[in-house]
Amino acid sequence: MTRVKRGTIAHKKREKVLKQTKGFRWGRKSKERAAKEALLHSMSHAFSGRKQKKRDYRSLWQVQINAAARTNGTTYSKLINGLKKANIIIDRKILAEIARKEPKVFEQIVAKAK
Numbered sequence: 098m099t100r101v102k103r104g105t106i107a108h109k110k111r112e113k114v115l116k117q118t119k120g121f122r123w124g125r126k127s128k129e130r131a132a133k134e135a136l137l138h139s140m141s142h143a144f145s146g147r148k149q150k151k152r153d154y155r156s157l158w159q160v161q162i163n164a165a166a167r168t169n170g171t172t173y174s175k176l177i178n179g180l181k182k183a184n185i186i187i188d189r190k191i192l193a194e195i196a197r198k199e200p201k202v203f204e205q206i207v208a209k210a211k
Contacts, residue, residue: 158193165196169207179210 111129118125118132118139125135163173171179180187185206187195196203 155189158189161193162189162196165200165203166207169204171207171211176207176210183210185209
């Protein structure tokens with residue numbers, strides 16, 4: 098059986114890991130073993146961070162809608178309940194944007210939901 102020399106492939110693999118850890122602090126950007134470990138952690142944090150971002154934005158929209166709803170004499174929960182009963186399908190992202198940018202339109206939406 099012929100001998101297989103993996104020097105170039107192994108080197109490329111290590112370089113790829115070090116390229117991904119560019120910008121990391123201390124030895125995690127230059128030492129192979131530390132870089133590999135840091136990369137594993139960073140990837141898991143990035144994955145959970147993408148899920149967390151969705152939760153954060155939804156809670157932000159809820160706060161914005163609640164603030165706008167209270168200026169129109171109702172609460173967030175009563176507004177959402179009224180929208181469901183009136184069969185008005187607007188998601189929280191758009192509702193929050195309307196509340197911020199178009200207060201008159203939001204006022205009409207609240208009136209329909211009551």
